[in-house]
Amino acid sequence: MPTKPIPANQNAGPIPGPGLTDYVGASQRVFRLALSAMARPAHRLDFDFDGLFGPSPPLPPSVAALALTLADHLTPVWLSPSFAAAEPFLAFHASAPIARVPGKAAIVLAASPKELPELLSLNQGDPRYPDRSTTVILGGALEATSMGITFLATGPGLAEETIFSDHGLGMDFARQWELNRASYPLGVDVFLAGDGCLAGLPRSLALIPKPS
Amino acid sequence: MYVAVKGGQKAITEAHKLLEETRRGDLSVPEISLAQIQNQMGLAVDRVQAEGSLYAPKLAALATKQAKGDLVEAIFLLRAARASLKRFGYSEPIETASMRARRRVSGTFKDIPGGQILGPTFDYTHRLLKRSLMDGGQAPPGGAPIPIAKGPGAQPGADGLGGELLGVATILEREGILETVGTAPEDGEPFDLTRQPLEVPLARPGRLQALARADEGFLLALAYSSQRGFGSVHPFVAELKLGPVELGFRAPELGMPITVGEIEVTECQTANQFKGGAGKPPMFTRGYGLTFGHNERKALSMAIVDRALRAGELGEAIKGPAQNPEFVLYHGDNVEASGFVSHIKLPHYVDFQAELSMLRAMRKKFNGSGGPPEPDDKDE
Amino acid sequence: MERQRIMRALALSRENTLIELMGSLGDIPPFEYLRRPQKGLIMVKARADAKNQAFNLGEALATRCSVNLNGKAGHAYVLGDEPEKCLAAALADALAQDERFRPEIERIALCLEADMARARALEVQKTQKTKVDFFTLVRGEDAD
Known part of the structure; x- marks a missing residue:
């Protein structure tokens, strides 16, 4: 055993706050919710993420809950600039390595569509293992004040075309999303993590901007 | 299906x-x-x-x-x-040289540093059923059970049974007659079967992980077959050890490795005859077996099969199943094997109906038209 | 006493002994959980031929826990499903960083080490009896 002596009063870093109060129960429920979000895309699912935590986490509760459920010691996580302060929290609770560039991340946490890296710059997966592409958790896109464009959503998981609005995604996202979908089966999947709600955009989903 | x-x-x-x-x-x-x-x-x-x-x-x-x-x-x-459990991370590599061995023997030399310590072994028992163990029988006097595994320990090295016992393999290595296979350190974490699918060819770390969890009976039979000439390995046990080793873990929040406990392992190192080839001189080659807990037969078999699977890299002809990585690695996991073998118990009604119709059609052709009618002889 | 040594003594201790010794501390400051005792796995790495390429042997069940006690973070990782032992160890780790309690924690660590040494000495005693003494194989009439 390497025994370089370390004095007993030295901590490794700032003390992070507590994470999910009931890790096992919460992560099960959040995972199930995430599955539902991807299975029925572009559909807003309500969920009390706040209730999963004691003191507020340093990320929006929906983002934090998803990150703590999905990340582990093998999934490098990239944090967008507004989320940078949450590094110790994630490193402690998820044991997640922090990626310095989005292209090296298994999970990207973006605080808003403005801070979302170009989707093509993310890991697109591998022809034999397309599932190994980056998963994006995008905050700030499902807020009540969102004013994005209206999409017509269609694809696997939707019995019929669905109007998808009440989000903060604009034409730039629409353009990127079309390119993403064109590279199917490669490409990234996106979770829209809002205030008390979640929606999933799997790479197989078509989002067609609808003229208003 | x-x-x-x-x-x-x-x-x-x-x-x-x-x-x-x-x-x-x-x-x-x-x-x-x-x-x-x-x-x-x-x-x-x-x-x-x-x-x-x-x-x-x-x-x-x-x-x-x-x-x-x-x-x-x-x-x-x-x-x-x-x-169903979350993974915290990878441990520090365990140091079997520091094992607090409660059993340690060698088949290669009589006198070894620290001596031959038999420990609790069946090896010299006479294999006679003991009536004294029957209900109401007189149990033979025994001492208090030796604390194992979870048993705590003092600083290593104090007693000659723990601490750095000079390994027999090390002695052979220093003479230059036992090979060294690969070297530490390497970049990143070794191949992990629980995270990546098994594909051959598979380098030795992945093979050892697969062998460590493989069925004991399967490995035993392969090892035996190898000794009997199906791709022969002539093994000598340089060292067989049993005992607890400390488990270290580098928790990210601590930034340093800490001891989290002790685990008991059985380790077997073999020295095998090698006449030279693939650019290597004649020397003893290595086999390695390591298991959780007390599993000598498994550790021995694993070491023999490990060596057999190195046939390719040592330029040996592959003559027996024990030397064939695809045969050994794909069939050694008894959960997988049991699953596939057992699944045929489940309803295969539709498959079988399909087989039945096909068979009847074939028989009709075989018997020629005008042959005796088959029961239920109509198209499905 | 270095932190690693204290944590080692705590991790290797017998649960009853540790909890009893911690009980002898009397009142300790209140604490809050940073992480409640949580079960998980540590993938055990070993070295091929005991010295060469690392390989993954298999996973070990472990429990971890972290507490915040007066602004000091205490952590513990112990083998097995041991929530009480883990909490006691995390508290001890936090208290060791508090000058008021440090001497007590060091004393506890020494007690635990002594406990371990006693158990080990007994084990060695029994094991040594099974050591082969080759000289006894030479009978009187065979001696040269």
């Missing part, structure tokens, strides 16, 4: 009740406790941990109890439990 069949729910529920009844057995007989299984059936528990690939003695004892003593079923239970 099998078909999902409805309508059996009630029968299944009743089957579970009956299973629980037979598991418990005669109610006038006291229920077996986990402590009894852990203490008095420890070698069963050790096998379940080794092949379940989870070091968790209490859970392994529970699995053994629940599986009514069917160890492969218990291994399945432990693997399932393991799949």
